[in-house]
Amino acid sequence: MLLVKTQLGPSPIHGIGIFANEFIAKGTVIWEFTPGFDVYVNPDEVQRLPAAAQVQMLKYCHRERETGQYVLCADDARFFNHSDQPNTYDLPGREGPTVAARDIQVGEELTCDYFTFDADVLDKLRGD
Numbered sequence: 001m002l003l004v005k006t007q008l009g010p011s012p013i014h015g016i017g018i019f020a021n022e023f024i025a026k027g028t029v030i031w032e033f034t035p036g037f038d039v040y041v042n043p044d045e046v047q048r049l050p051a052a053a054q055v056q057m058l059k060y061c062h063r064e065r066e067t068g069q070y071v072l073c074a075d076d077a078r079f080f081n082h083s084d085q086p087n088t089y090d091l092p093g094r095e096g097p098t099v100a101a102r103d104i105q106v107g108e109e110l111t112c113d114y115f116t117f118d119a120d121v122l123d124k125l126r127g128d
Contacts, residue, residue, distance in 0.1 A: 001034035002075050006110065013081040017109045024104040030088055031077045032097035041070040062118040066094065082125060083111035090117055 004024050011017025024030065046057050060078040061070040072078075077098075080088070088110055089101050098112065114121040 001037050002031050002077050004028065004030050006076060008076055008079055011081055011109055013083065013109065013111070015081075016079050017081050018076050018079040020104045020106055020108050020110060023106055024100045026100050026102050028100045029097045030100055030110065031073075033071070033095040037074045039072050039074070040067075041072055043068060043070065046070060058120070058123075062114070062124075063120045064094070065117060065119045068119065080110055080112045082114040082121075084113070086111040086113045088112050 005021040006018050007021045008016055009019050041057065041061065043063075046054055046061075049057065057070065057072070061072045063070050087101050087104050087108065088098050089112070090096050090098050104110065114124060118124060
């Protein structure tokens, strides 16, 4: 669940992005997995969905490197775009929160490094 004020908008990186709607100090927890709000989805459950639902799941979920499970964020956190120089990072652990890597200004797009957590990163960056 997002723990800071944000808004969606057109991204210069890709499609829609999520932008800070308040100043976020370095080290601030921005997002954390919240059971009952965010959900884990097993790959076999995704396979059983209708094709259109699978497309949406694969577009908006990420697949954990360690467990192979998909994580579906129930809020706008699914609009984080990838950057090779992200302004956020994930703390270690399965449900490690996402924190600000540096001060983030109002209006700045929130970015993360897909390579650190998403097993399907290459498909995402190719647009598959």
